Amino acid sequence: MQKTISFHTLGCKLNFAETSTIIKKFTDNGFVKVKFGEKADVSIINTCTVTSQADKKSRQAIKKAVKKSEGAKVIVVGCSAQLHQQELAGIEGVTFVATAKDKFNVYDLYQKTEKENTLFSCEIEDVNDYESAYSVGDRTRSFLKVQDGCDYVCSYCTIPLARGKSRNTFVKDIVNQANEIAENGFQEIVLTGVNIGDFGKSTNETFFDLIKGLDKVEKIKRYRISSIEPNLLTTEIISFVAKSDKFLPHFHIPLQAGSDKILALMKRRYNSKLFKNKILEIHKAIPDAFFGIDVIVGFPGETIEDFKKTYDLLSELPISFLHIFPYSDRENTVSVSMKNKLNGSEINHRAALLKKLSDKKHLEFYQKHIGRSYEVLFESQNIEGKMHGFTSNYIKVETIFDKNLINKIKSVKLSEENIKF
Numbered sequence: 001m002q003k004t005i006s007f008h009t010l011g012c013k014l015n016f017a018e019t020s021t022i023i024k025k026f027t028d029n030g031f032v033k034v035k036f037g038e039k040a041d042v043s044i045i046n047t048c049t050v051t052s053q054a055d056k057k058s059r060q061a062i063k064k065a066v067k068k069s070e071g072a073k074v075i076v077v078g079c080s081a082q083l084h085q086q087e088l089a090g091i092e093g094v095t096f097v098a099t100a101k102d103k104f105n106v107y108d109l110y111q112k113t114e115k116e117n118t119l120f121s122c123e124i125e126d127v128n129d130y131e132s133a134y135s136v137g138d139r140t141r142s143f144l145k146v147q148d149g150c151d152y153v154c155s156y157c158t159i160p161l162a163r164g165k166s167r168n169t170f171v172k173d174i175v176n177q178a179n180e181i182a183e184n185g186f187q188e189i190v191l192t193g194v195n196i197g198d199f200g201k202s203t204n205e206t207f208f209d210l211i212k213g214l215d216k217v218e219k220i221k222r223y224r225i226s227s228i229e230p231n232l233l234t235t236e237i238i239s240f241v242a243k244s245d246k247f248l249p250h251f252h253i254p255l256q257a258g259s260d261k262i263l264a265l266m267k268r269r270y271n272s273k274l275f276k277n278k279i280l281e282i283h284k285a286i287p288d289a290f291f292g293i294d295v296i297v298g299f300p301g302e303t304i305e306d307f308k309k310t311y312d313l314l315s316e317l318p319i320s321f322l323h324i325f326p327y328s329d330r331e332n333t334v335s336v337s338m339k340n341k342l343n344g345s346e347i348n349h350r351a352a353l354l355k356k357l358s359d360k361k362h363l364e365f366y367q368k369h370i371g372r373s374y375e376v377l378f379e380s381q382n383i384e385g386k387m388h389g390f391t392s393n394y395i396k397v398e399t400i401f402d403k404n405l406i407n408k409i410k411s412v413k414l415s416e417e418n419i420k421f
Contacts, residue, residue, distance in 0.1 A: 005031040006040040006069065008061045010123050012050025013085055013192040015078060017143040018103065019046045020135035020303070022077065025107035036061075040069045042110060049082035049162055052328040055080050059091070066093030069094035073110060077103045079162035082124060083266030083331070089119040096120060100127045100164065127164040130202065132179055134189075138380045139405045140389075141224075142186040146210060146354075147172055155267045155326065155334035156296065163194055167202045171213045184221035187407060189214075190224045197232025208236050210222055215246050221409060222377065227252045227294065228280045230268040242285040246358070248392045249286045252323075255392030258310030262299050265338070270312055279317050290365065290394040291319040297354060299329040300338035314357060316396065320365040320394075322358035326351050366421055368397055368413050376412045377403040389421055396420040 005026045009019040022044065029031065046060035058080040073095040074089050082100045089097040094112050098106050103124035109120060134146040149164040150157075170405045181189055191214075193199070199207040206351050207228075214223060221247050230253050241247040253275075257263050260271045266370055279311040295310065314322065326347045329336045369391075376397045378389035387401040397412055398420040399405070412418065 002030060002032050002036045003041040004038045004039075005042040005044065006034050006038060006065070007044040008065070009046045010058055010061060011046075011054060011079065013143040013190055014133075014145055014194065015046050015048060016150075017135045018131075019044070019134040020132075020137060020143075020265065021133035022046070022104060022106050023122055024210045026110075026137070037064065037068050040072050042073045042075065043069050044077065044106065046073045046076035047076060049078075049080040049083050049158055049330075051325060052330070055084065059088070060096060061123055062088065062091055066091070073113075075106055075110065077106060077223065079159065081157055082122075082162045084108065085119055085121050089117050091117075091126045100124060100162070101129075104131045107301065109405050120192050124161055124164045128167070130167045130169050132169060132177060133183055136184055136186075138182075140186065140377055141188040141190055142146060142181045142184070143192045144174070144177060144181065144189045145193060147196045147199045150195045151198065151268065153267055155265060155338075157332060158330045158333060159194055161332060166198045168193075168199050170203045171210050174263060175213045175217060178214055180222055182217060185407065187220065187409060188222040189220055189222065190226055195229065195232075196226065197228040204286055207232070208234065208240065211237065211240060211244075211247060215240075221246065223247045224250050224394075225252070227254060227267070229254065230275045233282075235281065235386070236269065238285055239281050243365040248394075249289040250292075250392070250394045251282060251289055252292040252294075253349045255310070255314070256294060256312035257302070257306070259300060259302070259306035261307050262302055262310075264300055265335075266296070266299060267414070272309070276313060276317060277334055279319065283318050288369070288393050290321070291317075292321045292323060292394075293319050294323045294325065295320065295354060296325045296327050297350045298342045300327070300335055300342070301340040302327075302342060311353065312360075315355070319361055321362050322354055323353050324354050324358065344386045363421060367394060368392075368418050370416060371414065373411050373413045375409050377409050378407070380406045 009015050022109050024406045048054040076097045077280050081097050081274035099122045102120040135143040149166045150160045151166045169279055197207050249337045255275050259270050289299045374388040374391035382401045385401050388398045397418050
């Protein structure tokens with residue numbers, strides 16, 4: 001009888017790429033995938049620790065796997081697994097926790113681990129290898145890992161503690177992986193990492209070198225660049241994307257705060273003027289570009305005036321959507337010991353104001369494209385007889401389900417009826 005495996009991924013696109021690579025070792029050895037929450041022989045949870053809420057959701061997912069698959073080997077990996085090794089390994093029903101150094105050795109560890117609550121521990125300083133990864137499965141887009149780790153020391157962030165130093169493999173290796181993805185039938189790749197603009201430290205190359213190399217992969221029609229720091233988004237990258245037929249006009253850029261005082265407390269490597277000028281530079285070169293912006297609300301010391309600077313800056317710029325993160329204390333960070341903490345109700349109030357602004361900006365962005373035609377890559381999901389896809393600039397389009405449209409790029413004239421807000 002074939003063995004079954006379920007899995008659940010929390011957090012970023014990078015985690016999804018890594019989960020897919022971990023699971024492939026099981027399926028290559030005869031395991032059959034089942035939905036998470038169904039009974040399985042093995043259940044893997046790839047955790048996230050970017051916020052306290054992410055840690056909470058990770059613990060909940062682990063306990064769900066234990067409950068739903070009684071007798072299964074429950075395996076925990078990911079960022080929360082690195083930062084909370086003992087705690088997660090101690091959860092009743094967990095077979096083992098594999099920290100950063102052993103994340104990609106899970107299949108081998110599974111074969112030899114019988115005792116519950118085993119911990120394969122490591123110090124993050126000892127994690128120096130780069131492990132390639134990309135996602136395959138039901139999606140029409142593949143998440144391709146191009147970089148790992150981060151050398152920044154932002155005062156609120158634990159990710160360097162969970163993933164280690166910035167590192168990558170060679171451009172030629174990633175180009176080869178893109179060709180493999182193309183052979184699997186994918187038409188779109190999302191480039192993922194922790195700090196992808198920092199690509200090249202390990203190999204004496206640059207992120208610009210990378211996108212030039214990937215642009216030459218014939219069978220891949222579309223690339224999206226995931227989150228990239230504004231100080232690393234160079235004019236040559238912007239100009240290249242503006243001229244490229246493959247790199248899409250879709251930018252995910254962290255601001256975090258519009259107050260230079262708060263940015264300095266966060267230890268960010270730019271100020272509000274640089275951010276503003278970068279958005280305007282891109283908008284001038286690529287007027288239809290979609291901008292998804294990360295914002296942290298309620299950072300220690302954030303006054304009403306500081307928040308207003310963030311709000312006003314975002315109001316005046318041609319941004320399309322906000323990813324809003326209410327500040328939460330993270331162990332082993334500088335900000336945890338900062339003074340002038342805001343209470344939860346005030347943080348939630350400010351987050352709600354930004355959510356309203358985001359909804360307004362998002363709707364305006366969609367509406368200004370009504371009546372225009374865009375290329376849409378349709379996905380496979382069938383929800384009540386409908387399917388959806390995304391334009392190059394990330395407008396969600398809905399139509400009647402047609403299996404012949406799956407993984408096809410079609411020109412669609414946008415209307416109030418087919419735009420899915």
